[in-house]
Amino acid sequence: MKTLSSLKVLVVEDEALVSMLVEDMLTDLGCTIIGPAAEIEEALRLAGSADIDAALLDVNLGGRPIFPVADALKARGVPFAFASGYGEAGLTEDHRGSTVLQKPFREADLRRVLEGLVAQLA
Amino acid sequence: MAVGAESEDREARDADGGARLLQLERELAAEIGKSDTLARVTEAIASSNDVDACVQIALDGARDISGAAYGAFFYNQTEPDGKSYALYRLSGAPPEAFADFPPVRKTPLFEPTFENTGVVRSDDITLDPLYGRNAPRAGMPHGHLPVRSYLAIPVATRQGEVLGGLLFGHPEPGRFTVRDETLLTGLGAQVAATIESIKLNADALAELDHRRKAEERLKFALDSGRMGSWDLDVATRTYEASDLCKANYGRRPEEPFTFADLVATIHPDDRPRIVAAIDSAIRDSADYDVEYRVIHPSGELRWLHARGRAAQTADDGGVRRLAGVSLDITERKRADERQKLLVNELNHRVKNSLATVQSIAAQTLRSTASPEFFREAFETRLIALSQTHDLLTRESWEGASLREVFDVELHAMASEDRVSFDYVSDVRLTPKAAVALGMGIHELATNAVKYGALSTPLGGVKVVWRVEQDVLRLTWTESGGPEVHPPARRGFGARLLERGLAAELSGGVELTYDASGLVCHMALPLRALEP
Numbered sequence: 253m254k255t256l257s258s259l260k261v262l263v264v265e266d267e268a269l270v271s272m273l274v275e276d277m278l279t280d281l282g283c284t285i286i287g288p289a290a291e292i293e294e295a296l297r298l299a300g301s302a303d304i305d306a307a308l309l310d311v312n313l314g315g316r317p318i319f320p321v322a323d324a325l326k327a328r329g330v331p332f333a334f335a336s337g338y339g340e341a342g343l344t345e346d347h348r349g350s351t352v353l354q355k356p357f358r359e360a361d362l363r364r365v366l367e368g369l370v371a372q373l374a
Numbered sequence: 375m376a377v378g379a380e381s382e383d384r385e386a387r388d389a390d391g392g393a394r395l396l397q398l399e400r401e402l403a404a405e406i407g408k409s410d411t412l413a414r415v416t417e418a419i420a421s422s423n424d425v426d427a428c429v430q431i432a433l434d435g436a437r438d439i440s441g442a443a444y445g446a447f448f449y450n451q452t453e454p455d456g457k458s459y460a461l462y463r464l465s466g467a468p469p470e471a472f473a474d475f476p477p478v479r480k481t482p483l484f485e486p487t488f489e490n491t492g493v494v495r496s497d498d499i500t501l502d503p504l505y506g507r508n509a510p511r512a513g514m515p516h517g518h519l520p521v522r523s524y525l526a527i528p529v530a531t532r533q534g535e536v537l538g539g540l541l542f543g544h545p546e547p548g549r550f551t552v553r554d555e556t557l558l559t560g561l562g563a564q565v566a567a568t569i570e571s572i573k574l575n576a577d578a579l580a581e582l583d584h585r586r587k588a589e590e591r592l593k594f595a596l597d598s599g600r601m602g603s604w605d606l607d608v609a610t611r612t613y614e615a616s617d618l619c620k621a622n623y624g625r626r627p628e629e630p631f632t633f634a635d636l637v638a639t640i641h642p643d644d645r646p647r648i649v650a651a652i653d654s655a656i657r658d659s660a661d662y663d664v665e666y667r668v669i670h671p672s673g674e675l676r677w678l679h680a681r682g683r684a685a686q687t688a689d690d691g692g693v694r695r696l697a698g699v700s701l702d703i704t705e706r707k708r709a710d711e712r713q714k715l716l717v718n719e720l721n722h723r724v725k726n727s728l729a730t731v732q733s734i735a736a737q738t739l740r741s742t743a744s745p746e747f748f749r750e751a752f753e754t755r756l757i758a759l760s761q762t763h764d765l766l767t768r769e770s771w772e773g774a775s776l777r778e779v780f781d782v783e784l785h786a787m788a789s790e791d792r793v794s795f796d797y798v799s800d801v802r803l804t805p806k807a808a809v810a811l812g813m814g815i816h817e818l819a820t821n822a823v824k825y826g827a828l829s830t831p832l833g834g835v836k837v838v839w840r841v842e843q844d845v846l847r848l849t850w851t852e853s854g855g856p857e858v859h860p861p862a863r864r865g866f867g868a869r870l871l872e873r874g875l876a877a878e879l880s881g882g883v884e885l886t887y888d889a890s891g892l893v894c895h896m897a898l899p900l901r902a903l904e905p
Contacts, residue, residue: 266806266878267726267729267806267810267878268810268813268870268874269730269733269870269874270726271874272733272870272873273729273732273737276740291880312722314804314902336725337722337723337724337726337729338718338722338725342718354725355726355728355729356725356732357729
């Protein structure tokens with residue numbers, strides 16, 4: 253089973269300040285950051301081909317929904333969690349039940365979510 | 375007896391007989407005349423269609439028949455004291471003849487007429503034992519038309535309701551015969567029947583008019599409320615819909631619209647629920663109050679609200695009809711949806727803002743040495759963020775221009791006078807880009823005020839931008855300040871500009887630590903900036 257310290261996490265977040273916070277948290281947890289991607293095209297490229305273990309996805313990228321990226325990750329079997337100000341209400345029918353990290357969140361919340369994603373990898 | 379005398383006698387007899395014959399002929403002619411008049415008047419009374427005309431015809435006709443000088447109809451007007459009678463119509467005298475007199479009172483003389491106990495006929499009313507017994511006038515008031523012969527006939531319905539009285543008079547005594555009394559009594563009955571029929575007719579018309587007006591009011595209320603009305607016969611499933619009700623289902627007024635059409639028009643997902651509600655309303659007399667979607671023949675989807683109630687009119691106590699109204703509530707439903715979206719969006723923005731503030735706090739904490747410095751730096755960043763929010767709120771969160779963002783952030787640092795601008799055209803920014811650039815500009819300005827060109831009285835900043843091939847190229851150039859050295863450790867501002875802002879706006883941001891002053895180059899694609 254992978255530990256968080258060797259985890260490569262794709263970050264998709266379009267707000268600079270929030271992205272910086274998440275990067276800091278992941279760095280503190282010992283993860284390697286892939287991205288961050290602020291645009292859907294870049295996120296899709298990384299989700300499709302980059303070497304990643306897990307992903308943290310902002311639901312709304314400048315008004316465009318993240319779900320195609322989530323679908324690409326699902327197809328590759330990469331576990332992911334949504335980070336959203338909407339909470340679970342912002343998810344489409346297909347993605348209800350996915351892990352959601354409600355913004356704002358603590359580093360401990362992020363750790364718990366990542367540990368959950370790692371458990372899916374095992 | 376002499377022949378002459380005999381012949382004289384015969385002549386006298388003949389003359390006598392001729393006179394009698396003449397008299398008989400005259401009486402017969404008069405009788406025929408009266409009968410003709412009676413027939414004509416009766417006919418005219420029966421065919422009159424207002425009370426005034428009916429009474430006038432009767433009075434004029436009665437005078438023709440009886441030779442009365444005057445005729446009057448007194449209307450049975452019930453005063454609070456129950457005794458007065460108002461003059462209604464006159465014949466043979468101008469209305470002025472009665473204008474100055476108070477209403478007729480129910481004296482013993484008039485009582486049989488207005489109590490409907492019988493006809494009063496008098497050859498000389500002034501000799502009647504009942505005449506002149508009443509104070510204060512004791513007889514006809516001064517100036518009254520002269521009356522000796524008197525005939526008074528009650529006008530009453532078959533049910534006994536006294537409508538009034540026909541009163542006739544003549545200045546000479548002995549003018550009214552038994553025959554006159556008989557004929558005029560018949561006329562009185564005809565007047566009563568006609569008035570009754572006119573009143574019944576008028577009542578029926580008023581009732582009809584009342585109903586028509588009520589129906590018009592209801593239709594107006596339904597129309598102005600855009601309410602359609604409908605009525606379902608439970609047994610036959612016959613459905614009747616008003617024009618507006620049909621319109622609610624996308625049908626024109628002339629199009630047929632059956633109950634089956636209605637059910638078919640309801641959105642398939644809502645249909646079972648609505649059919650069940652109708653059944654329940656019929657079976658349990660439950661209130662029918664439902665909202666559902668319909669699909670118009672044009673394919674348009676609309677929302678309707680229908681309310682109704684079962685009417686228990688069957689003899690066996692069962693429900694016979696379900697009737698109610700329907701209203702198109704599509705606009706309200708859309709407003710509800712918009713409201714829901716807005717509340718969700720607001721929640722999203724607030725949560726994102728909180729995450730942003732959390733980030734500012736965390737990173738300010740990392741880069742400050744003491745709580746005092748933290749507080750100062752954190753608060754100014756928070757206020758910088760708030761300034762951009764204020765600017766966007768003024769513009770209904772539709773966006774702001776690049777120059778406006780510079781202005782609010784520089785104003786907050788009291789630095790606007792020391793920064794010069796050079797650009798051809800302003801750039802419109804999305805709210806998101808405005809917030810990001812606002813934070814970036816704040817970091818540049820606060821650094822310049824603390825350590826850079828704006829920390830000395832002579833220094834200044836020049837901001838130049840151009841848009842080339844859909845890319846905004848902006849340069850912030852400081853000069854006239856203290857000599858600049860590259861920092862040993864990259865702080866929050868540098869990280870935000872070079873990493874955060876560059877990533878968020880899909881461009882490049884580069885800080886150059888020239889000895890003569892800090893330079894910041896930005897190259898940002900317009901697609902990431904403009905609304």
